[in-house]
Amino acid sequence: MILELSGLHASYGATRVLHGIDFKMEEKSITTLLGANGAGKTTTLRAICGMVRTEGEIRFGGQKLGNRKTEDIARLGIAHVPDGRGTFLHLTTEENLRLGAYARKDRANVARDLAKMYEYFPRLKERSQQQAGTLSGGEQQMLAVSRALMLAPKLMLLDEPSFGLAPLVVRELFGILRTINAEERVSMLVVEQNAAMALDLADHACVIETGRVVLSGTAAELKKDDAVRRSYLGY
Amino acid sequence: MDALLHQVLAGLATGGIYASLALALVMIYQATHLVNFAQGEMAMFTTYIAWSLIEAGMPYWAAFILTVLTAFMLGVLIERLIIRPVGQAPVLAVVVVFIALLLILNSVTGWIYTYTIKTFPSPFPAQPLFGNRYLSSHELGAIGITLVVLLLLYAFFRFTPLGLAMRAAAQNPESSRLVGIRVGWMLALGWGLAAAIGSIGGMMVAPIVYLDPNMMSGVLLYAFAAALVGGIDNPMGAVIGGFLVGVLENVLGAFVIGNELKLSVALVIIIGVLLVRPSGFFGRVQVSRV
Numbered sequence: 001m002i003l004e005l006s007g008l009h010a011s012y013g014a015t016r017v018l019h020g021i022d023f024k025m026e027e028k029s030i031t032t033l034l035g036a037n038g039a040g041k042t043t044t045l046r047a048i049c050g051m052v053r054t055e056g057e058i059r060f061g062g063q064k065l066g067n068r069k070t071e072d073i074a075r076l077g078i079a080h081v082p083d084g085r086g087t088f089l090h091l092t093t094e095e096n097l098r099l100g101a102y103a104r105k106d107r108a109n110v111a112r113d114l115a116k117m118y119e120y121f122p123r124l125k126e127r128s129q130q131q132a133g134t135l136s137g138g139e140q141q142m143l144a145v146s147r148a149l150m151l152a153p154k155l156m157l158l159d160e161p162s163f164g165l166a167p168l169v170v171r172e173l174f175g176i177l178r179t180i181n182a183e184e185r186v187s188m189l190v191v192e193q194n195a196a197m198a199l200d201l202a203d204h205a206c207v208i209e210t211g212r213v214v215l216s217g218t219a220a221e222l223k224k225d226d227a228v229r230r231s232y233l234g235y
Numbered sequence: 236m237d238a239l240l241h242q243v244l245a246g247l248a249t250g251g252i253y254a255s256l257a258l259a260l261v262m263i264y265q266a267t268h269l270v271n272f273a274q275g276e277m278a279m280f281t282t283y284i285a286w287s288l289i290e291a292g293m294p295y296w297a298a299f300i301l302t303v304l305t306a307f308m309l310g311v312l313i314e315r316l317i318i319r320p321v322g323q324a325p326v327l328a329v330v331v332v333f334i335a336l337l338l339i340l341n342s343v344t345g346w347i348y349t350y351t352i353k354t355f356p357s358p359f360p361a362q363p364l365f366g367n368r369y370l371s372s373h374e375l376g377a378i379g380i381t382l383v384v385l386l387l388l389y390a391f392f393r394f395t396p397l398g399l400a401m402r403a404a405a406q407n408p409e410s411s412r413l414v415g416i417r418v419g420w421m422l423a424l425g426w427g428l429a430a431a432i433g434s435i436g437g438m439m440v441a442p443i444v445y446l447d448p449n450m451m452s453g454v455l456l457y458a459f460a461a462a463l464v465g466g467i468d469n470p471m472g473a474v475i476g477g478f479l480v481g482v483l484e485n486v487l488g489a490f491v492i493g494n495e496l497k498l499s500v501a502l503v504i505i506i507g508v509l510l511v512r513p514s515g516f517f518g519r520v521q522v523s524r525v
Contacts, residue, residue, distance in 0.1 A: 049413065074415035086410035088403050099403050102396060103415025151414065 001062070002027045002155055002187045003048070008056035010040075010047045017043045019211040020056065025204070030181055030188045032198040032219070034232055035208035041191040042083055044208070045157045048189075049073050049080050061154065075103045079148035083159040085140050086147075089133030093124055096132050096143055100150030110150070117146040120176055138169040145173070149180065158190045162197060170194070174201050195232035199223050207232070241369050242489045243482050248374030249443070249457075250481020251381030255436035256458035257465065257473040258388070259429040264467050266405045266425045267318075269329055273336035275451030275458070277313070277430050278437035280340045281306040283348055285438050286355055286446055295358045299438060303431045310430025314423040344448045355441035377439040384435055385474055388428075392470075401425060453498055457484065460504040466518020475517070480504060 003025040010018040018040045025031045033041045047054045050070045058065040065073060074080070079100075088096050097117060101110045118125035121142045127135055132143060141161060148156055161177070162170040174197060181188055192198035199205060205222045207215040215228065222228050256274060263271045281302055288298035317336065321329050359376035392398035404411045404421035411418050437451070444450050461480040465472025480501065488497040514520045 051409075051412075070412040071415050071417050074413055080413045082410070082413060086407065086413060088407050088410060090406055091399075091403065095399055095403075098396070099399060099411075099414050099416070102400055147414065 001025065002029075002060065003189065004057075004059040005044070005048075006057045006059075008044070008047060008054060008058065010043050010052045010054045012043075012052065017052075017211055018047065018054075021208070021211070021213055023206050023213050023216055025187060025189060028181070028185050028187055029204055030177075030190060030202045031204040031206065032190045032192055032202035033206050033208055034192065034195050034198065034222075034228070036231075037193075038210075039208045040211040041208055042159055043211075045080065045082075045159050045189070045191060048157060049078065071103075074151065077151065077154040078157065079151040079153035079155070080157045081144045081148045081159060081161065083163065085144040087132045087135075087140050087143060089131070091132055092129050093132050093135065093143060094128040096147050097124075097150050100147035101152075104150075104152060106152070109152070113150055113152065117149060120180065121146055137164050138166070138173070141165060141169075141173060142176075145177070145180075149184065149186070153186060155187045155189065158188060160191055160193060162192060162194045170197060177201060195228070199233075238489070239486070242485045244369045245374060246482035246485030247478055248370065248377050248481070249440075249485065250461075250478035251378045252436050252440045252443075252477075253454065253457045253461045253481050254474040254477025255381050255384060255432050255439070256454060257461035257477045258385070258470055259433040259436070260458060260462045261465075261467060261470050261473040262425050262429040262432070264462070265470075266401075266422050267329075269326065269333070270459070270462075270467070271429070272330070272333040272455075273340060274429065274433055275455030276337045276340035276344075277306070277309070278433035279448060279451045280344050281309065281430070281434035282355065282437035282441050282446060282450075283344055285434070286348075286353060286441075289356060295356060299358070302434055302438065306434035307427040307431040310427040311423045313430070314426035318426070319419070319423075341448050348448070350448055353446040355438070355446045357442040373442055380435065380439060381474075384432060388432070388470070397424075453501075456498060456501040456505075457481070460501040460508075462515075463505055463508045464515055466515030468519055469515065469517040472515055472517030476515070 001024050005021050005023055008018055008021040009016065021044055033044060035041050043052060046052045048058055050065070050068055050073050060076060060078065088099065097114055101113065104110060123139055124142055124146060127139060132140065135143060145161065161173060165173065177188065178201060180186060190198060190202060199219045199222060202219045205216065205219050206213050207228060215222065215225065256278060259274050260270060263269070284305055285298050285302040288301060289295060313336070317332065321332050357373040359372040363370065363372055392402060400411070400416045401421045401424060404416055404418045408418045440454055441450065444454070457480050458477070461476035462473045464479060465474070465476030484497055484500045487500050488494050508515060
């Protein structure tokens with residue numbers, strides 16, 4: 001198991017958002033978290049990265065994360081593609097990518113991985129010396145994904161990678177995510193509003209409602225589930 | 236014409252000193268979005284350290300390097316012990332802390348070294364360099380040192396991973412943590428660098444204005460003006476602003492308003508920039524959706 005959450009509670013100030021999340025994620029798998037707005041999907045990702053106050057247990061590769069700081073969790077090999085993409089707007093595309101590799105010990109492989117990112121996303125190569133703030137939404141999302149990959153992570157957390165992108169761009173991006181999952185053997189936890197696309201991408205899925213996991217299983221099972229179909233797939 | 240040229244060049248020399256202090260202000264502004272009112276007193280305090288070292292018989296350049304290192308550590312300590320705890324406090328609370336720091340450093344220096352004015356040596360020869368008629372060798376040396384500091388800083392921020400991480404931490408702390416940057420330490424490092432740059436400015440200005448605990452009050456005003464002219468968030472702008480303010484101050488002081496009213500040049504520039512072009516000449520214009 002790459003990631004195990006048990007009895008995870010999280011709150012913003014006095015408002016409790018997660019009420020005991022339990023789920024496990026297999027190594028090298030793509031798992032998706034589905035749920036309505038405000039169900040606690042983003043908060044779950046933020047909790048894993050130590051960005052909100054939590055109770056309960058998070059284990060990463062068997063190791064307890066406890067109350068580690070965000071930067072230390074990143075150094076363990078968890079890369080987070082945050083909602084809003086987290087682009088360093090005033091730095092160039094290439095500087096954004098280099099920052100992704102900032103915490104890596106194996107400096108020698110950074111140049112090779114940079115070249116690999118440009119292979120996955122040729123558009124980023126064209127824009128490598130451009131200020132990242134001038135990139136389009138889709139390009140910035142590609143940049144966010146590649147910045148996260150530059151960490152050479154074991155686990156990638158993606159918060160609504162399809163947000164604000166044209167359907168064609170989403171399809172391209174999800175295709176590349178699948179390739180990356182297979183080639184780099186990175187586990188991915190994907191939060192998505194677009195349930196149909198997410199279930200196509202993922203091996204496993206969890207449905208979160210008001211801060212609890214109410215349903216989980218393989219993506220194929222959930223696609224057939226009546227409740228999921230009615231609430232999230234809309235037919 | 237000759238007199239004008241002389242004033243312009245002398246202005247460039249003091250401008251270099253304003254530039255280094257303005258640069259220190261900009262560095263802390265970029266990281267915290269606050270103007271460090273204690274920047275001048277930090278520079279003054281470290282200049283006294285240099286004075287002590289030189290009085291104790293240390294060669295000038297050894298004292299210079301040791302002072303810069305001490306200033307760096309002092310800056311890091313101030314951030315860790317004093318600024319960090321008020322990190323989440325409202326803006327005005329932090330400003331009060333800056334002003335307290337200014338008064339404390341000023342009084343402590345006065346208490347240790349007394350308020351008697353002292354002379355501070357220049358590392359450069361008394362004879363003008365290269366036989367020129369316009370600039371004393373200290374003025375020329377001060378310009379040179381400012382330029383070297385600038386070049387080193389530019390290379391550090393542009394070409395090293397640590398410099399890149401510092402820029403990232405100042406821009407987007409949350410994303411920086413997500414890639415594993417220790418943002419807290421980057422801020423401390425920024426304070427250390429700012430204090431180190433300030434100490435160089437202090438040691439360069441002390442031979443001109445003499446050493447006393449209030450030596451920086453005027454200089455800091457010019458540095459504020461310089462930082463604002465350049466755009467408070469632009470290091471390159473701050474430097475250009477520094478030279479510009481130095482020249483303006485000197486030329487206006489010599490030919491237009493006289494030496495007594497020189498300091499008002501800085502105030503007029505500050506108010507003028509804020510009224511006409513708040514983002515300065517090179518600053519980023521702040522736009523926000525409402």
